[in-house]
Amino acid sequence: METERNGGMKRKKNRRKITLCVLAVGMSFVLSVSVMQLNSRKAVYAAGTYENELQLLARCVNGEARGEPYTGQVAVAAVILNRVKHPSFPNTISGVIYQKGAFTATTDGQIHVPISTDSSVYQACRDAMNGWDPTGGAVYYYNPKKTTNRWIYTREVVKIIGNHRFAR
Amino acid sequence: MEKMKKEKKNKSLYIILGLLLAALGLMSVVGVYYDRQADSLRRELHNTYMRAFHDASDYLYDVDVSLKKAVLAKDAGQMADISSRLYMQAEGAKACVAGLPTENDTFLNTSEFLSKVGDYCSFLARKTIRGESVTEEEYQNLRALSEHAESISRAFSDMETEMYQGNLQIESLSAKSPFVVHAQSGFQDSLAQVDAIPQDYPSLIYDGPFSDHLEQETPAYLAGKQKISRFAAESTLTQFLGEERAKTLSYESDGSGTIETYLFRGGENGREISAEVTKHGGCLLWMLDTRAVTESRLSTEQAIAAGELYLSQRGFPAVKSSYYEVADHVLTVNFAPFDRDTETVFYPDLIKVKIALDNGEVVGLEAKGYLMCHKERQLPETVVTEEEAIQAAGTHLYTEKVSMAMIPTDGGKEVFCYELSGNLGKNRFLVYVNALTGAEEKILLILETENGVLTI
Numbered sequence: 001m002e003t004e005r006n007g008g009m010k011r012k013k014n015r016r017k018i019t020l021c022v023l024a025v026g027m028s029f030v031l032s033v034s035v036m037q038l039n040s041r042k043a044v045y046a047a048g049t050y051e052n053e054l055q056l057l058a059r060c061v062n063g064e065a066r067g068e069p070y071t072g073q074v075a076v077a078a079v080i081l082n083r084v085k086h087p088s089f090p091n092t093i094s095g096v097i098y099q100k101g102a103f104t105a106t107t108d109g110q111i112h113v114p115i116s117t118d119s120s121v122y123q124a125c126r127d128a129m130n131g132w133d134p135t136g137g138a139v140y141y142y143n144p145k146k147t148t149n150r151w152i153y154t155r156e157v158v159k160i161i162g163n164h165r166f167a168r
Numbered sequence: 169m170e171k172m173k174k175e176k177k178n179k180s181l182y183i184i185l186g187l188l189l190a191a192l193g194l195m196s197v198v199g200v201y202y203d204r205q206a207d208s209l210r211r212e213l214h215n216t217y218m219r220a221f222h223d224a225s226d227y228l229y230d231v232d233v234s235l236k237k238a239v240l241a242k243d244a245g246q247m248a249d250i251s252s253r254l255y256m257q258a259e260g261a262k263a264c265v266a267g268l269p270t271e272n273d274t275f276l277n278t279s280e281f282l283s284k285v286g287d288y289c290s291f292l293a294r295k296t297i298r299g300e301s302v303t304e305e306e307y308q309n310l311r312a313l314s315e316h317a318e319s320i321s322r323a324f325s326d327m328e329t330e331m332y333q334g335n336l337q338i339e340s341l342s343a344k345s346p347f348v349v350h351a352q353s354g355f356q357d358s359l360a361q362v363d364a365i366p367q368d369y370p371s372l373i374y375d376g377p378f379s380d381h382l383e384q385e386t387p388a389y390l391a392g393k394q395k396i397s398r399f400a401a402e403s404t405l406t407q408f409l410g411e412e413r414a415k416t417l418s419y420e421s422d423g424s425g426t427i428e429t430y431l432f433r434g435g436e437n438g439r440e441i442s443a444e445v446t447k448h449g450g451c452l453l454w455m456l457d458t459r460a461v462t463e464s465r466l467s468t469e470q471a472i473a474a475g476e477l478y479l480s481q482r483g484f485p486a487v488k489s490s491y492y493e494v495a496d497h498v499l500t501v502n503f504a505p506f507d508r509d510t511e512t513v514f515y516p517d518l519i520k521v522k523i524a525l526d527n528g529e530v531v532g533l534e535a536k537g538y539l540m541c542h543k544e545r546q547l548p549e550t551v552v553t554e555e556e557a558i559q560a561a562g563t564h565l566y567t568e569k570v571s572m573a574m575i576p577t578d579g580g581k582e583v584f585c586y587e588l589s590g591n592l593g594k595n596r597f598l599v600y601v602n603a604l605t606g607a608e609e610k611i612l613l614i615l616e617t618e619n620g621v622l623t624i
Contacts, residue, residue, distance in 0.1 A: 018183070050622075070458050071433060071442040087283030087378040088276040090266050091259070100350075101271035107348075118496060120458065130493070130500050131520055132454055132534050134444065136425040151273060158425035161433075168425065 050129075051117075053093050057081075057125040058115040060097045063105025070124055072162045075135050077128035079166065083139050135159050138166035213349065217338045220267035221331075225324040227261035230254075231285060232321040235314035238289060239307055244296035251289035258286035269339050270351045270359055277363045278320060280378075285313055287376045291579075298607060312369040323362045327355075375579030382580055387427050388543040393449030398422075398430040401445040405432060407482060408452045408533065413441055422447075427539065429453055451539060456522075457531040461497040464525035468492065471499040474528035475521040479503065484538075488513050493620035497525045500532070500620075505542065512572040516541035516582055541582075545574070548584055550603040557586035557601040560608060565590045565599055575600050575610060583609050598623060 057077055065076045083089035083096045090096050098106055105111040115122050135141070136159055142152050143163050155167035234254040241247040262282040265275055272279075288309070292302055330336035340352040351359070371380040398419050405414040417434035428447040435441035435458070443455035466474070472489050479487055488506035490513075492499055500522045505514045522532025552560070558567050567590040574582050585600040596614040601607070612623040 014180075015183075018187075069433070070440040071456065074456065085377070087280040087287075089272065089279065090263070091283075095263070095266060099266060099272050100269050123458075123496060126495060127456060127522075127532065130534070131518075131536070132456060132532070133536070134431075134442070134454070136423060136427065136429075138425075156424075159423045159431065160421040161431065 054122065054125055054129060055115060056097060056111075057093060057129070058119070058122045059111050059113060060103050060105045061125055062113065062115055062121045063108065063110030064103055066121070068164075069162055070120055071134055072164060073121055073124035074127050074132055075138075075159070075161050075164070075166060076141065077125045078133040078135050079138055079141050081128055082133070082135065082137055086139050089139065134161060135166040138168050140167040141165065142167075214339065216267070217269060220264045221338060222328070224261050224264035224268070225321075225328050227257050227264060228317070228321040228324050230257040231261060231282070232314065232317040235285070235289075235310060235317050238292075239310045239314060242302075244293075244299075247296045247302070248293040251293035254289045255286040258282045268351065268359070269349055270356055274351075274356065274359050275363045277365075277367055281313075281316060281320070281367070281369075284372055284378045285317065287378045288313070288372050288374060291374045291376045298605070309370055309372060316365070316367070316369050319365050320362055323358075323365070327358050330358075375577055375581055377578040379579050385426065385540065385580060387446075387448075387539045388541055389539045390427070390446060390448045390451065391543075393451075395428075395447050396450045398445075401430045401432075401447075401450050404445045404450045404452055405443055408455060408530075409441070409443065409457070413457065417441060417443065427453060427536070446539065452533060452535060453539065454534045454536070455532065459524065459529075459531055461524045461526050461531070464494075464497045466523075466525045466528055468494070468499060471523040471525055471528060472501055475499075475501055475503065475523050475530065478521065478523075478530045479519065484519065487519065490515070491614075491621045491623050493622065494525070495619060498531060499523045499525055505538075510547055510572060512547060512574060512584075513587070514542070514545070514574045516574065516576040541576070547574075548604060550584075550586075552586070552601065552603055552606040554586065556606055557603070558588060560601045560606045561588050561590075561599045562608075564592050565597060566592065572603070573600060577609075585609055589614075 057080060060080065061073055061077045065073045068076075080093065080096050084091060084093055090099060097103055097111070103111075138158055140152055140155050141164050142149065144165060145163065152167070157165045157167045159166040231254060234250055234257060238247065238250045238254065241250050259282075262279055265278060265282075266272075292306060292310075296302060327336060331338075336354055336358065337352045338355050339349050341347070341349060350356075373379055373381045402414070402417075405417055409417075413435075416436050417432040420431045420433045423429035423431055423444060429444040430447065431442070431444050433440070433442040439457070439459050441455070441457045444453040445451065446453055472492065476487060476489070485505045486508065487503035490502045490504055492501035494500075500520060503519045503521060505517050506512070507514070516537060518537030520532070520534040521530055523529070524531050554570050558570065561567065565588065567588045569589045571587045571589075573585050573587040575585055576582055583600075584603045586603055588599045588601065590597060590599070596616070598610075598612040598614060599608065600610040600612075602609050615622045615624060
């Protein structure tokens with residue numbers, strides 16, 4: 001009799017333990033999700049068309065050339081701007097950036113990462129918008145150690161900066 | 169005791185089973201939820217692709233028809249009307265084709281054709297409006313463009329028919345890549361076939377940004393200059409950067425293209441300095457110094473004066489500043505050579521300079537415009553008087569100042585103009601009137617912001 005009662009208490013304890021565990025897991029899941037939302041930083045940057053274009057350009061260049069030397073970042077930004085002027089490519093910065101398969105930033109989420117206006121990437125893009133073009137008008141670039149695209153090797157290389165070759 | 173143990177075991181087994189079933193139930197609910205979501209997104213995406221494709225097909229047909237009509241347009245008004253429509257249709261077709269899920273290299277030729285077609289017809293419209301007539305050669309060009317447009321339009325129309333018959337689909341998620349939307353292979357092949365249609369139209373040489381002659385341009389300032397070695401190029405670095413900075417640079421690579429160069433890079437402690445020196449003549453093409461400038465001690469005027477002095481000490485002619493921008497304690501200013509005798513500014517020969525606002529040091533220079541365009545010029549006699557020019561700008565502009573300017577056209581040519589600066593209401597403008605024909609060549613809006621003065 002005693003053991004039965006004890007057994008009964010133990011079963012109740014077990015059930016309570018399981019419920020508590022489930023609740024704990026559920027709560028921590030909900031909490032972590034909401035904490036993640038709170039932590040998503042919202043950078044503040046100047047409004048206006050010119051600054052907006054710079055922001056978009058910077059996000060793309062960041063995705064492509066983060067960690068590259070400054071000159072390389074100016075060069076990537078210049079390639080995007082050169083494409084805007086080139087007859088075979090779309091006529092706007094966003095048209096060039098969002099073209100399918102053109103830049104990895106649009107597929108891996110880097111395009112959504114806000115770039116601070118005093119970061120070096122942003123300044124590199126500003127220099128490119130102001131006319132600095134280390135690529136001499138190139139519309140293609142690739143890293144020969146990493147690229148698998150065979151077609152791009154048929155383009156004429158005009159500049160080599162760091163690990164990248166710039167071609168037209 | 170044994171019976172109770174067994175009962176306990178059974179009870180825990182039931183609990184585990186119950187939890188497992190509950191988990192499975194939850195998973196399938198979640199699965200159905202995400203599947204429904206994916207379906208809805210798939211449908212939306214499919215619809216955007218279908219819209220892009222049908223619009224592209226419609227626009228291409230319009231381009232075909234407009235080009236056929238353009239061949240018969242003699243009247244200036246008629247040519248202007250057709251070409252403005254055609255420009256919009258060609259741009260529309262280009263934008264829609266770019267909205268399809270294929271990579272850019274699938275329709276490089278088609279995009280190029282569409283850019284040139286719209287641009288070429290605008291050029292012809294401008295010609296006729298100015299009273300010039302379209303030459304027979306230009307009409308033949310239009311015929312050739314029209315034939316090419318017809319081939320492209322027919323190919324798209326065939327693809328559209330196939331789609332309606334269910335034989336062709338735009339996008340797919342294949343087993344090979346189930347998480348990346350891409351063009352279905354049949355569709356990709358059809359587009360590639362369109363792009364492979366032989367580009368049988370003649371090369372178009374005209375005053376416009378997509379003219380074929382622009383690729384053949386050579387730097388005017390470097391004409392006749394000797395080729396130098398990269399060691400000799402180092403003296404240019406010292407001249408423009410000073411000993412301190414120049415000695416941190418080392419040669420990196422040769423550059424080819426329109427201007428042949430030597431690339432140098434260096435700097436220290438995270439501060440990157442880079443520069444390109446031309447092989448012919450050893451001129452500085454551009455340089456950048458990423459020194460972090462933390463405060464502004466110079467005024468805009470002082471900084472611009474420092475830039476002017478820097479250029480005059482290095483063999484550049486007298487310059488005038490046009491627009492400028494201040495960011496992160498650095499001023500970026502555009503300079504154009506200025507001839508005091510004729511009061512003419514030569515805008516094609518642009519030199520851009522970055523000046524650090526802490527000590528006036530030049531931390532950037534960009535001279536491609538100068539090297540491509542600067543040359544000895546014989547200024548033509550003005551045919552139009554200053555009063556006529558002011559009248560030509562119309563009554564809406566309140567003209568404050570008149571000077572002379574050489575301005576570049578989109579097609580790489582130059583036009584000698586009166587530069588009228590004035591305002592309409594609170595907006596300030598620069599209006600350029602052709603000094604020979606009195607035609608209004610360009611209108612620029614001056615934007616004065618707290619960060620600088622820009623023109624668009």
